[in-house]
Amino acid sequence: MQSLILRSASQLLLPLLLMFSIFLLLRGHDEPGGGFIAGLVAASAIALHMFAQDIHQAKRVLYADPRDLVGWGLVFGVISGVPAIFKGQAFFTSQWLEFTMPILGKIKVGTPLIFDIGVYLVVVGSVLLILLTLAEAED
Secondary structure (H helix, E strand, C coil): CCHHHHHHHHHHHHHHHHHHHHHHHHHCCCCCCCCCHHHHHHHHHHHHHHHCCCCHHHHHCCCCCCCHHHHHHHHHHCCCCCCCCHHCCCCCCCEEEEEEEECCCCEEEEEEHHHHCCCCCHHHHHHHHHHHHHHHHHH
16 A cells, blocks of 8 residues: 555656656766766656556656667767767867857856766666566566
8 A cells, every 4th residue: 555645755756756757867967966966856756746646647658768868868878979079179079059048148068967867767667667677576
């Protein structure tokens, strides 16, 4: 039997933790944070939801198979190093684009963000693959 308090808390905390993980992902270039920590926060949010609800609810929140997330994360990680090759630099040398948005002002986007997104996907996918496999084995 599942706790009413845990179910209610997980429904409140799931979107907050997922938003916080996106914040950590985007903040990680200049200050502490990044793909690894953000991925752990997102995986823990979905794990909390799985413990409060059930495996099927957690899979519905995830939308994708964890193995697919790991694969796409590895693809993003490799793709982040390719632009440097076209500029005659070493693989994984950071490349930056700067553009101006009307409301936001100057925005710098670079290949480290693509790499961090890859790390994020690999961490979320691998942690949830382990947890979901263990939970399914228990059933």
